[in-house]
Amino acid sequence: MPMPHANTLNFSAGPGALPAAVLAQVRDAIAALPETGVSVLGMSHRSDWFLAILDEAERHVRHLLGLSDRYAVSFLQGGSSLLFATVPMNYATPAFAAPEYVVSGYWSARASAEAGRVGPHRIAWDGQRAGFRELPVLEQLDVDPRAAYLHYVSNETIEGLQFALPARPASVPLIADMSSDFLSKPIDAWHFGMIYAHAQKNLGAAGVTVAVIDRELLTRIPGGLPHILDFRTQIAHGSNYNTPPVFAIYVLTLITRWLRDDIGGLEQVQRINEGKAARLYAVLDEMSDAVTIHAKRPWRSQMNVAFTFGDARLDRAFLDTAEARGMSGLEGHRSLRGLRASLYNAVTPQAVEILCETLIEFALQRA
């Protein structure tokens, strides 16, 4: 049996696995782009080549999400951490009541804390006391109908919690940080006021963040913000106001091309992702005497599976076993410890199967 390449056994929570076909194209593009003969790293952001890449990236995002003209798409820098500040700077104006935040894990807690540094905000739901193991139903939250917006994180990467998709538009604009489940399944984009997602999960290389914004929200932005922090700026300039992260946007374009052409779209990738997660959770459930899954069952994430053997030495022993077989990225986040397997789009069912077999053998040896 050929040794699987380490890239295909990368379970990192991000930056994480990329499709082998994309890596091969990127590798060639570092030497010379087929279209220009120049390295992708040497291409001007004002070149016709890059303008076509920007255009293609936006078209793919629009096509995959089925976006109408009601939505603007732009590519930003700074990651979700910058958006945590700029979302309230752009939308939390005196014309509306304070924005509301769902605090359902480490990342949504950070988003909420940053909003609090920008101005007044209200916590619509807080799962911290219960240890971030469950989620609310968005539609049942008691949100002020005059609130500027309701913010949540659709998939909590660290705790392995994932919201069900909202069944309808919220009574106030719904803003979702989808960094760790963006483009992992179809969504009804028109239920959202804004969606943002940074790239190092399902979209490629760290350094670019996709923002999808209902144009109605853009009309609420106050004048006088620094241009670079005003969401209208990159939209007006086709994401080319200042030098964009050319390489990260190029990789994102290849990833979305792969999703459309090689995988066949979001319904197909959803089916694959559901199969991967179902297999891993089934194995862990079989081992429930020895293993604890952090998330309660209804809110288990299909992207990040956080679990532990209940003992730091056992977790370490499993990590060593997995690493000896070429797997990487299985350590839990430093805030929760334990283990975590991330099953992003580029992680293959075959890789998940190898992880599952390793888990089973590990458990049997210690039974």
Add this chain to the structure above:
Amino acid sequence: MPMPHANTLNFSAGPGALPAAVLAQVRDAIAALPETGVSVLGMSHRSDWFLAILDEAERHVRHLLGLSDRYAVSFLQGGSSLLFATVPMNYATPAFAAPEYVVSGYWSARASAEAGRVGPHRIAWDGQRAGFRELPVLEQLDVDPRAAYLHYVSNETIEGLQFALPARPASVPLIADMSSDFLSKPIDAWHFGMIYAHAQKNLGAAGVTVAVIDRELLTRIPGGLPHILDFRTQIAHGSNYNTPPVFAIYVLTLITRWLRDDIGGLEQVQRINEGKAARLYAVLDEMSDAVTIHAKRPWRSQMNVAFTFGDARLDRAFLDTAEARGMSGLEGHRSLRGLRASLYNAVTPQAVEILCETLIEFALQRA
């Protein structure tokens, strides 16, 4: 004669040329890093490998600039355009008089305009009326000694103007956007309160910005800024507060390694850069009947040479000639038009010689 590769004939103002040796390493790292067996694009920013890269990048910057512990070094996102906003947000506090700005070209004008959106600022010098063809002497400017800082752009990429290095520390903290001449020559870093530079000129791939900050300035930052906009945050977290642009920082590390080991340091690269610029300006001066150099002689940039044959059709004809010989990136910026040759560290003397020969032949054919 072997055909020179297109990457070596890239005169783009940025993103621009990278050293061939670095491109070869990056290409291999896309497939698998020698240290980990995993693609550089799949490496977690919390991995030991990346922590060592961050550490090495900082050490190289410190070594090349001869920085003492008085200075903090951090790696940011958002480019100079984000710094145009965050510099006044961090330092223009009521304890000081309004910050002062030198407006010497397109980019410093943008920096000044953004400062004006953050709060009061004063223009210490404005070269716009004179067409941005000359520069002031920093030490001779009439700056309020109580000003929060004096901001300037050390090399105006578009107009091809470059300041002489300041001869002594200014009476107020001097803040320099060195994006287009950072690490192109030795500097006395202790003359500066803060230096920042984005990566797509002499530092590699777009998407990361280096900031060098006198720690005394950090004590002036007001509380309450969003963490991601507060310069202390990334410094306190070793540039790993949120997911950094891993790939761009990796390339920066290779570039600084190349500068130190292959080139031999900043004095060596300065000598090479002086030689390249001297040769090109000499050729253009010989052609002074046909060619106009935008910058007046004392302020000619060694990084960006902006010139024109005085006629859009002639400029286009030269571009066509150069492109037919494998050269690229010679179009002037859309705001100034004409032609521009950027001579960053990675542009070889051999490439400049090919450009010069092409210029001479082009002029002879039309004489």
